Amino acid sequence: MSLLRRISHFFKLDVYVAYLGDFSFQIGPPSSMKSLSELLSEIYKVEVTNNLRKKIESTNENSQNDAVAAGKSNTLWRFNIKKKAVKYARLYCFLRILRFFVLLLLFNLKCNFLQLVNKGLVVVITQPFYFPIINRGHVVYIRRANEPLGKVLEKGVKGYLEKRFYDWVVKRVVYLVPINRQSPGCVIPNHFDVENHYLNYPSAMSSLHVTGTWNYRKGADRVASVIENLPFQLRSRACVYGGLGLDDNINELVVSLGDCYKGIVAEPFKHYVVGDIFLSLSRLEGFQRSMAEALLQGCLVVAVSRPDSRYIEDYPGVFIVDKGKEFSFEECAEFIEELFSMPIEERVTLGEKNRERAIEDMGRDSILAAWKSVLDDVMEQSND
Incomplete structure (x- = not known):
């Protein structure tokens, strides 16, 4: 797809489902966001970040490429490797932090670019690391941890970014379950096929x-x-x-x-x-x-x-x-x-x-109806 056609495609989008980081079968959020994008695409024009395009493999053999293979002997092998690599721990941590910042920068650049190109676009995220230049009201944050909004769960730099996100960005919050009897905001469970x-x-x-x-x-x-x-x-x-x-x-x-x-x-x-x-x-x-x-x-x-x-x-x-x-x-x-x-x-x-x-x-019907109510309400409001 040429650059002009790509930009033209962005103009027509209704929803952008974004996830920061690698797709992994070890954790639920990537699969949940992928399932959500597929559900929303039934009634909206939806685009996703490239990492959510990964197709789920149906065999255990293919899953070995996703992370460390199973087994007691492999576990012990991993322990031994770690003991030998202690002296490289600081370098490893530095490279992880550096990689996170690179991904964070690219993630924010792309999301902001899409919202600048398409001011009606709604960005749906599940990590508190997006900082929009405009249209904060068009960002929907799925709160996954069963803690009140504003409680910082990350540590270090991520914790600082999370706090800034709660203070400055978040306006629309979707909870997966009620966090207490007087749960604020909107509650929509994950969708499953x-x-x-x-x-x-x-x-x-x-x-x-x-x-x-x-x-x-x-x-x-x-x-x-x-x-x-x-x-x-x-x-x-x-x-x-x-x-x-x-x-x-x-x-x-x-x-x-x-x-x-x-x-x-x-x-x-x-x-x-x-x-x-x-x-x-x-x-x-x-x-x-x-x-x-x-x-x-x-x-x-x-x-x-x-x-x-x-x-x-x-x-x-x-x-x-x-x-x-x-x-x-x-x-x-x-x-x-x-x-x-x-x-x-x-x-x-x-x-x-x-x-x-x-x-x-x-199931499909109840979750789709709930998300339609949220997204239609966001789209009807004027940009801030």
């Missing part, structure tokens, strides 16, 4: 699934303790998906999981079976994408109390293990054992009901 979530019915023993980056924020230490407290016959049925984080102390816990740790797997929800149990012990989430995928696959959900888990606590097969009390990994393990002792027919029924509710709450 239900057709991509076909049901697998049990033909063998049920499994326990945990999906997410292996770090403190995702509750990796809690997961390791719960699995260690399960009886051996249940422990062997646990499947932990996700790449390692940056904390070596947390990473070392994965060794105790043995073969339960599967590493990075593309679309792990396709391994879930109706009546399986999904464990969500994250300390901080917006609306955990892997938990929503588990609901759509007909799984039961065992979770700690967070805004997103409380949002679905009235689903028939969702159980909050620390409601009104401190989290106990012993009690959590005992509760999982109780669920596994339930007749499979009962768990399948609960899983099917979970799926019905999830489709109702996160």
Whole structure:
């Protein structure tokens, strides 16, 4: 496409869905933003940042290119490499910061250019790192963390940028779930393509699934303790998906999981079976994408109390293990054992009901209608 045709194309856009950084299967936001852009394109002219054009691979073999491969031996290899590379740590950190600033600059230049070319364009972002020159009212920010707006979650330079964003930019906020009973702003859950979530019915023993980056924020230490407290016959049925984080102390816990740790797997929800149990012990989430995928696959959900888990606590097969009390990994393990002792027919029924509710709450029609209301309202207002 020639430059003139490209600019002409930008004039016709309604919505620009933008994401800063690399596309990765390890985290939910890139996939969520890609799904949102595809949904909005049904009624708007939508463009996305290049990183959201990545197509999801359907096989585990292809997913190995996305990050470090799975396995206990590979985990130990990674630890050894890190120990040998300590002297390069400062250089590595410097290069990471430098790369972030380059990406940040390019991201802001492109978004601002598009808004200058097309003053009616609405930019939808999910990271607090865009600083528009004009049309601040045409920026819609999706708040993913289940914390009140204005609470800075990043540290260092990113924390400074985040604070400036809250002070100066943000006007339109969309929350994924209510953060409390008097949640401000608009609440629209993530959209999921239900057709991509076909049901697998049990033909063998049920499994326990945990999906997410292996770090403190995702509750990796809690997961390791719960699995260690399960009886051996249940422990062997646990499947932990996700790449390692940056904390070596947390990473070392994965060794105790043995073969339960599967590493990075593309679309792990396709391994879930109706009546399986999904464990969500994250300390901080917006609306955990892997938990929503588990609901759509007909799984039961065992979770700690967070805004997103409380949002679905009235689903028939969702159980909050620390409601009104401190989290106990012993009690959590005992509760999982109780669920596994339930007749499979009962768990399948609960899983099917979970799926019905999830489709109702996160399916195409309701989410598209909610976003149309937000975007139409933004477009009708004059530029600031």
